[in-house]
Amino acid sequence: MNLKNPISLAITMGGAHNSKAWYIPDVRIEPVMNERFMGSVEKGGFVNFRNITFNPHGNGTHTECVGHVAKQVYSVLDCFENYFFSAQLISVTPEKTNGDNIITKACLLPFAEKIKGKEALIIRTLPNTEQKLNIDYSNTNPTYFSLDAMQLIVDLNITHLLVDVPSVDREEDGGALAAHKLFWDYPNIPFSKKTITELIFVPNQVVDGEYLLNLQLAPFVNDATPSNPVIYKI
Numbered sequence: 001m002n003l004k005n006p007i008s009l010a011i012t013m014g015g016a017h018n019s020k021a022w023y024i025p026d027v028r029i030e031p032v033m034n035e036r037f038m039g040s041v042e043k044g045g046f047v048n049f050r051n052i053t054f055n056p057h058g059n060g061t062h063t064e065c066v067g068h069v070a071k072q073v074y075s076v077l078d079c080f081e082n083y084f085f086s087a088q089l090i091s092v093t094p095e096k097t098n099g100d101n102i103i104t105k106a107c108l109l110p111f112a113e114k115i116k117g118k119e120a121l122i123i124r125t126l127p128n129t130e131q132k133l134n135i136d137y138s139n140t141n142p143t144y145f146s147l148d149a150m151q152l153i154v155d156l157n158i159t160h161l162l163v164d165v166p167s168v169d170r171e172e173d174g175g176a177l178a179a180h181k182l183f184w185d186y187p188n189i190p191f192s193k194k195t196i197t198e199l200i201f202v203p204n205q206v207v208d209g210e211y212l213l214n215l216q217l218a219p220f221v222n223d224a225t226p227s228n229p230v231i232y233k234i
């Protein structure tokens with residue numbers, strides 16, 4: 001394995017790329033400006049000193065924990081004792097049903113033997129276009145997971161699930177979040193250390209197979225936080 005060859009699966013925020021969902025505005029990066037201070041060198045300040053406004057679920061790649069659906073406040077940071085995991089990258093074509101694109105058990109079953117024994121599962125949906133780097137998923141009914149697909153992921157003992165869609169559940173599901181809850185077995189298990197990472201992008205030149213995953217997180221105490229999943233070919 002070559003540690004000098006990292007592959008980031010994160011969609012960057014505030015620069016050339018901008019992937020968002022849930023009717024959230026774009027990430028805003030603005031200089032602090034008040035009577036005492038000008039946070040822009042271009043505008044005459046001494047330093048650049050900018051505020052960043054974003055929503056971890058709505059803007060860019062993020063990792064979330066059961067705190068997303070639980071009554072209690074849980075921090076995704078408490079899910080981690082280490083940040084390196086064995087991972088399997090697979091590419092799947094969702095099934096089309098009544099206008100929905102769904103990742104079903106049948107989509108995942110052919111990969112079950114390869115997934116077995118891995119801590120993390122990385123799913124790239126096909127077609128995989130660079131549109132995913134600059135898309136507003138709001139009101140587009142994006143690809144989601146069927147419950148039998150999620151049950152298979154649970155049965156395969158996956159601890160960290162990474163997907164290139166904005167949610168494992170349907171955009172409009174009446175608030176059920178059934179696939180999220182199935183993954184975390186919530187509320188049967190109040191706090192699970194399993195995580196879901198959404199809105200990743202797996203570049204096309206990255207081939208399916210086994211990787212070492214380094215899941216890097218911004219240290220916000222919240223149910224979700226921006227993340228940078230970095231993989232290394234084994």
Ligand SMILES: [Zn+2]
Pocket residue numbers: 056057062064166198224
């Ligand atoms: Zn989310």
